[in-house]
Amino acid sequence: MNKNFNIYANKAIRIIVVINLIQVILVTGLITVYLLRDNLSFLPINSFDLLLISLVSISLINNFLVLKDIRVVRDLSLQNNMKSISLQNISELNNVLRAQRHDFLNHLQVVYSLIELNEYTEASNYIETVYKDIIKVNRSLKTSNAAINALLQAKLVDCENKDILVELHIDTRLENLIVPDWEMCRVLGNLIDNAIDAVKESKEKGFINIEIVEIDSNYVFTIRNSGKSIPKEMLDSIFEPGYTTKRNRGEGMGLAITKKITQKYNGKITVDSNQSVTTFSVYIPSE
Template sequence: MDKLNKSSMYQMIVIILMQTMLLLFMATWKEIDLFGISYDKLLNIVIFVVVGLSLLSLIVVKEIYKVIEYETEFKIQQIKLEENKRLIQTLRSQKHDFLNHLQTIYGMVQLNKQDKVKEYIKSLNNDLSEIKFTSDGLSNSILDSILIPKKLEAIKQGVSFTYKVERGVEDVDFPLDKLFRIVSNLVDNAIDAMEGFNGKKEIRLIGKNNGDNYHLSVYNIGPIIEEELQHQIFEPGFSTKGDGRGFGLHIIKSLIEEREGKLELKSEAGFGTEFTCILKKK
């Protein structure tokens, strides 16, 4: 694709140079008076050629734009493919671990070692036991299965992560895997934003029922996004963290808008940063 872009740019440069040369040629024609061709006749020929070159320029610009779109879409598909590969790898690893645990528990049951089974199951929850839930720490929603591991990950990063999801999220007109992807990406971005931040590290996820819509917001009290960057942050490939990044928010926004929803951003000094997904219900 880079070769196509370079080739199209070379074509544009050649066309512009040809137009410039023709115009310069016309400007000096009366003084030179070559070949005995009348000025008016030559002017008509040059106008015809310049118009033709201008149309050719428009065609080349259109092709360049198409190539850029294809390149952007290709990168987005690459990111999605990498996400799917990581998900498959995670599921395979979890399946392997799950089977091992089941076999261990089954063996203990066969040997009538019920006490050992209890101890073993308790040991599997050591990581989760480190999480201190408040009275509303569990929302009993479909998002608990993804938010509990995220809370554990945040704690390991030294970040306070609380969430409260009202009933109604199960009625959102969204495939569950895509809803999980949106929540996962927004929370991961919030955790990443805390890296290197010296102030209070806090993330809150709130799900609110709002009539025909469901509002899902992810807020962090840490660094803000500068106002001049806020309109660029959803553009594909835009990132302040290096090449090969900057597609996550674009993908999230695209997924939400596919279902006629909205993704809004508020980032102000003294407030923090909040991404709000406005999702339509079924």
């Protein structure tokens, strides 16, 4: 469904652009004819002026509406993509939870058998291993927003697969979050992905710290990472569209989009970087 929607949306945009170009060509032709009107004896000047003004006015109004529609279609397409990603993350998290529930009885049977055999040390080690697996999932299930929980779980798994030490601290349920989940996931996804890229560029084993708290009527989302620092002269430019520090990788739109979404809901984003850690903080009003 998501793929079909994107196909139709892209076709609609292309058709609209083509129609718009045809109108521009027609208006250009009319203006050219108007400039050469003295040579046109078959059409009264007054009638031609009226026709030209009418067509140009209609074309300008239509162009404005078309551009507005293109923006709406693109926003809907982007929103659909983000919701599709969120649903995929939720589905994967649900599968993990179902697997844990399915294995729970088996774990109990193993522990019971080890205790019955007086293998207390083995039972303790087994419980500790199982407990760590459960904690890995449960630490991301602390907010009331399923999409954000699923995103955080997906990023934790990604960090683990890339051998990045990650710490997650959540001290709020985000019950009054005014940002739609698909946009908040976009903000967090951009910042965490940037942190992962920064850590991977470093030759040393790095870390990422993700913190979500509520302070002074604001939800504060903080992402810290080790790795190469951002030069001070670049800090004011990293939120500009097209600006990137990834050389040949990336389009430089992630932070610009993150700032735009944050400001859209009367929030703000800050950045601080030194030789040991880079910190991005997003503040969203909770009231």
